[in-house]
Amino acid sequence: MSTSPQVITPPQQLQQFCLDQKHRGQKIGVVPTMGALHAGHLSLVDRMRSECDLCVVTIFVNPTQFGPGEDFDKYPRTLEQDLDQLTSHHVDLVFAPETGTMFPADATTQVQPPRVAETLEGPLRPGHFQGVATVVLKLLNLTLADVAIFGQKDFQQLAVLKQMANDLNVATRILSAPIVRESDGLAMSSRNRYLDAEERQRALALSRSLFQVRQQFDEGQRDARDLAAELMQGLIDGGVDSADYAVIADAITLESLETVDRPAVALVAAHVGQTRLIDNLLLTP
Ligand code: AMP
Numbered sequence: 001m002s003t004s005p006q007v008i009t010p011p012q013q014l015q016q017f018c019l020d021q022k023h024r025g026q027k028i029g030v031v032p033t034m035g036a037l038h039a040g041h042l043s044l045v046d047r048m049r050s051e052c053d054l055c056v057v058t059i060f061v062n063p064t065q066f067g068p069g070e071d072f073d074k075y076p077r078t079l080e081q082d083l084d085q086l087t088s089h090h091v092d093l094v095f096a097p098e099t100g101t102m103f104p105a106d107a108t109t110q111v112q113p114p115r116v117a118e119t120l121e122g123p124l125r126p127g128h129f130q131g132v133a134t135v136v137l138k139l140l141n142l143t144l145a146d147v148a149i150f151g152q153k154d155f156q157q158l159a160v161l162k163q164m165a166n167d168l169n170v171a172t173r174i175l176s177a178p179i180v181r182e183s184d185g186l187a188m189s190s191r192n193r194y195l196d197a198e199e200r201q202r203a204l205a206l207s208r209s210l211f212q213v214r215q216q217f218d219e220g221q222r223d224a225r226d227l228a229a230e231l232m233q234g235l236i237d238g239g240v241d242s243a244d245y246a247v248i249a250d251a252i253t254l255e256s257l258e259t260v261d262r263p264a265v266a267l268v269a270a271h272v273g274q275t276r277l278i279d280n281l282l283l284t285p
Pocket of ligand 1: 031033034035039040041043044149150151152153154161177178179180181187188190
């Protein structure tokens with residue numbers, strides 16, 4: 001029988017606990033999440049367990065990374081089910097703080113995110129990456145983590161956090177893990193539960209168009225503008241309500257490419273009904 005993870009709510013208590021563990025020589029790993037866990041999150045947990053002695057999962061719907069009019073209020077909060085899932089994945093500790101203790105009114109310091117935050121999601125979600133970078137740095141400081149892991153599902157977020165860690169000499173090693181998909185290709189996301197059956201079908205436009213473009217890439221197409229045009233057409237033909245972007249970008253800087261002559265990534269963001277979805281696929285020869 002697995003035991004359920006210990007749950008800590010006050011940030012100072014988490015830091016003291018992790019400090020004690022560290023003094024005992026334990027290697028600490030952290031998996032930051034906003035909860036409403038699915039197999040994508042659990043793949044991060046499984047990977048992390050082989051990297052550390054103490055695996056901490058954080059569950060915090062971070063208000064500072066949501067813009068006005070975004071889904072902060074309706075974001076799914078399913079702590080009991082999340083804890084059940086983490087029990088069977090042998091997680092030691094869950095940190096589930098109250099918003100006010102993470103962001104007291106007098107805490108006004110923010111991380112200025114790196115340049116890679118200025119493209120794609122950056123202009124569409126002002127303040128988003130500042131909110132992400134700030135909360136992640138706080139979580140790394142609270143857990144004193146040796147290792148942290150993030151999914152490639154949020155490809156730009158991963159690039160932002162790697163650069164932040166590098167620029168600010170963060171001692172935590174940043175790992176990444178591949179996107180976990182449903183059997184029909186849809187990238188798993190906590191937001192998929194907003195989709196009704198008809199929208200769920202149309203949401204497949206994202207992964208389908210990405211896989212079509214990768215097939216063209218595998219067949220030798222290297223003109224990134226043609227590939228991007230195909231990607232956008234695939235979204236529209238697949239029935240999304242609107243597309244925010246469909247680009248072929250340098251996999252490190254996320255700058256748009258004209259020719260795929262280096263490691264690249266195809267990235268899409270689109271709206272289906274009231275739901276905004278993102279997805280991506282690496283283009284590597
Ligand atoms: P979130 O709870 O959406 O903030 O995600 C927490 C972490 O899980 C982030 O590092 C995400 O990139 C990662 N993640 C979310 N969905 C997936 C997925 N389908 N496959 C792999 N990782 C994921």
